[in-house]
Amino acid sequence: MDLNIVDLSRLQFAITVLYHFLFVPLTIGLSVLIASMETVYVMTGREIWRQMTKFWGVLFGINFVLGAATGIVMEFQFGMNWSYYSHYVGDIFGAPLAIEGLMAFFLEATFVGLFFFGWDKLSKLGHLAATWAVALxxxxxxxxxxxxxxxxxxxxxxxxxxxxxxxxxxxxxxxxFNPVAQAKFVHTVSAGYVVASIFVLGVSAWYLLKGRHTALAKRSMTVAASFGLASSLSVVVLGDESGYLSTEHQKMKLAAIEAMWHTEPAPAAFTLVGLPDNTERKTHYAVHIPWVMGVIGTRSLTSEIPGIHDLVDLAETRIRQGIVAFDALQAIRKAGSSEAIPSDAAAAFEDTGHYLGYALLLRPYLDDPREASDAQIRQAAWDTVPHVPTLFWAFRTMVGLGFFFIVLTATFVYLSARHRLDRHRWLLKVAVGAIPLPWIAAECGWIVAEVGRQPWVIEGVLPTAAAVSDLGAATVLSTIAGFTVIYTILFIIETKLMLAAIRKGPEKDNSPNQKLVPDALAPAE
Structure with missing residues (x-):
């Protein structure tokens, strides 16, 4: 398989996933914020909270449509660009996706209609139930x-x-109940809450700077700051749990994130900054904080975190065991029936079969892993090291922004408690300028998760190079160009719709029969 096809297929999927992920966290977070605002409206009966729910609901609706459209395209790529992956693990991977579509997406898509068009047709409690159904x-x-x-x-x-x-x-x-999946879920969802909180905080700050819709803006800022502070703190705690699980299940990813080329005495230091060098396989100008990485990664002062060189040695050993498994597999398949399988082949596969994927790391170099030279095995072992500088800086960008969000939201929680939200214009400008930052943090988190898994599409089981479809480079390049053009157009459309709705602001909801969606999406005056 031409490695260019692997790189192009990865690039195409990265483009579509990262673009799709622009909409996912805002949808997740806004849905809960909107449901919380409507809950206050039902409990107090104050119309301002109904107005807030409708206004932020419009922005949620625009984002929801784009997220659904881009997600569908992404899932089709499993069959188009990753056909062997779909064949190899379709029985497992397909089940959660099918359940997601049948149970979760249909629930959300059904009740989102009731949210927009059911204000005058449902009771207060009925509409609130529909809104929470969208959030769930x-x-x-x-x-x-x-x-x-x-x-x-x-x-x-x-x-x-x-x-x-x-x-x-x-x-x-x-x-x-995979612990890695559960940790990723709570961490990702909390990140979505942060994205929505900073978005609501920034838009509301813009209204205060303009002197418009101040009652709605101040209440929205109070909700967003409180929700955002709790979410930002939880992201840090849950991110620590993800790091701990990486020590158990993805040691190479953790070592690459830290640019830890050699195993250090326990407890390992945390590399605050530095210049990782994949060519020389060392980190220049590193600044270390003693003990921190060991405590975070192992929850102890005595357990070691293996470095990249030691993990490469381990990968080489596993590749050699995988070659034994591959040889046994050929004998098993040649036998045809279970009764004819040689006992030594069955025993060898029983002992080494879980390392079969490591033998497939040799496929970019030769068709039959059993013919690999020592040099090729060593090269394949080094292929298990992801791109260290990318992981190193993406992780630090994400973490740095996470602590900034804690400070920002805590500041506005304090100002809200003192009724001084509009006293410091420079802080309002900071809030407006911070709107894109949680998306940058979220995308960095996704990069850490997915680049850190390379060269595996399934950790330790199926290499990325063995999972792609046998397509021509021209085919993949043309689809990349097509997706880029289409997604750029969609992004421009969504940006214009969101800005138009924000400029227009909330509608006065005096008439019980007032239509929300057409008016709210009308051009700004």
């Missing part, structure tokens, strides 16, 4: 998607069938 649907969608993604990071509850050459579900409960 948004969060359940993320749950099942991240169960599927978490299984790719930590493939549990499945076994390889040498007769069908496919992974098959052995324990679906283990797939659902």
């Amino acid at each position: 649907g948004s969060n359940f969608s993320a749950l099942w998607i991240l169960i599927a993604n978490g299984w790719m990071q930590n493939p549990v509850g499945a076994v390889f069938n040498p007769q069908t050459m496919r992974m098959e579900v052995e324990d679906f409960a283990a797939v659902v």
